[in-house]
Amino acid sequence: MKILYIQYANPGGFPAAMRAGRLWRAAGHEVRYLGVAFGAGDPLAVAGDLADSCDWVPFGRLTPVRFAARAIGLVRQWKPDWLYIADATAALTCVPLRALHRGGIVYHEHDSPDRGTSLRTQMEWKARNAMARRAAATVLPNGDRAALLAAEAGLAEAPITAWNTPCRDEVGPPRAAAGNGPVRVVYAGSINIQRVPLALIDALAAVPNIELTLIGYETVSSRGHNDRLLAHAAERSCAERLKICDAMAYHDxxxxxxxxxATFAALPQDASDVNLRHMAGASNKTFDAIGQGQALIVGPGPDWRQMFVEPGFAVACDPTDAASIAEAFRRLGADRDAVRAMGESARQRMLADWAYEEQFRPVMQLMGAEGER
Incomplete structure (x- = not known):
């Protein structure tokens, strides 16, 4: 079976895209990716074992046209059995493929689009809904967003919910027994005011037995935020306990x-972006962390509590309130052995039935069954 994965982005920035490719290859299928190359400044590289399977369209003013033309060319030349469309922009640029491609289609929405008011966003919205209706299956990483898409597109069947968890071979070994010293908290991801608020620095200043490391990159709209964080930490006399590191390859x-x-993964509940409002299951950083035996600090929403807090994998806080974050820090700092136990129980759950092999199994089964007809 030949599968063409089409995403109007860098697939290397989406670990689930890479995991799907490896699982397909392990099952004996051929996989190719079509993505957008954003140049040498893009910190998210496709993993080496899949790099030879990628076709790239350079980013620029004519990218949508070139992307559509390349997709048409690949379908005509390679004749894939399945198209795996991975975002709303790809759904729009690939509208012509619906007439050329006679095989199956899966629509996997990693990030849900904003309906917006511009002509382009309206066109993407309609194309995404049409692609979801045409697809043999739709896939989303969060149940609430899956329900929204089903209602917006008028789907006859509920989408598949596949959380963005690691595969079992990405899960780390058990952690060593907790030692002395401060509790080390890390945040990994894009660094901006919504995800790394100044309140986080205020909380760090209030709890002296916590060290905080940020690993990631500033987005175009958040340039200068690292400097603001460092300056605020200096003002609050906790700069020696704050470290900021550059983004790194996913395996690293x-x-x-x-x-x-522990990993800080708390997001505000009142975010205007639908993706930020419904991140439980979609957040790579939460699952990456517990796959390495870490405890979590999550937001106060009921979905976060049900998924992580109630099973004992996390503590919750309001990320807009420094006092609430500080209380979460104190709970972790009070008992390092308990922090390790939280992380280990979460790691065991990942190995048992949360791993991506289990999340992606319904998609693999559907594609295999349809391909045999």
Missing amino acids: LLLALRDYD
Whole structure:
């Protein structure tokens, strides 16, 4: 079976895209990716074992046209059995493929689009809904977003919910017994005011037995935020307990996470972006962290509590309130052995039935069954 994965982005920035390719290859299928190359400044590289399977369209003013033309060319030349469309922009640029491609289609929405008011966003919205209706299956990483898409597109069947968890071979070994010293908290991801608020620095200043490391990159709209964080830490006399590191390749990040005790993954509940409002299951950083035996600090929403807090894998806080974050820090700092136990129980759950092999199994089964007809 031949599968063409089409994403109007860098697939290397989406670990689930890479995991899907490896699982397909392990099952004996051929996989190719079509993505957008954003140049040497893009910190998210496709993993080496899949790099030879990628076709790239350089980013620029004519990218949508070139992307559509390349997709048409690949379908005509390679004749894939399945198209795996991975975002709303790809759904729009690939509208012509619906007439050329006679095989199956899966629509996997990693990030849900904003309906917006511009002509382009309206066109993407309609194309995404049409692609979801045409697809043999739709896939999303969060149940609430899956329900929204089903309602917006008028789907006859509920989408598949596949959380963005690591595969079993990405899960780390058991952590060593907790030692002395401060509890090491890490945040890994894009660094901006919504995800790394100044309140986080205020909380760090209030709890002296916590060290905080940020691993990531500033987005175009958040340039200068690292400097603001460092300046605020200096004002609050906690700069020696704050470290900011550059983004790193995904495999290197997983190894680096083993040096920390807990991951900060709390997001505000009132975010205007639908993706930020419904991140439980979609957040790579939460699952990457527990796959390496870390405890979590999550937001206060009921979905976060049900998924992580109630099973004993996390503590919750309001990320807009420094006092609430500080209380979460104090709970972790009070008992390092308990922090390690939280992380280990979460790691065991990942190995048992949360791993991506289990999340992606319904998609693999559907594609295999349809391909045999």
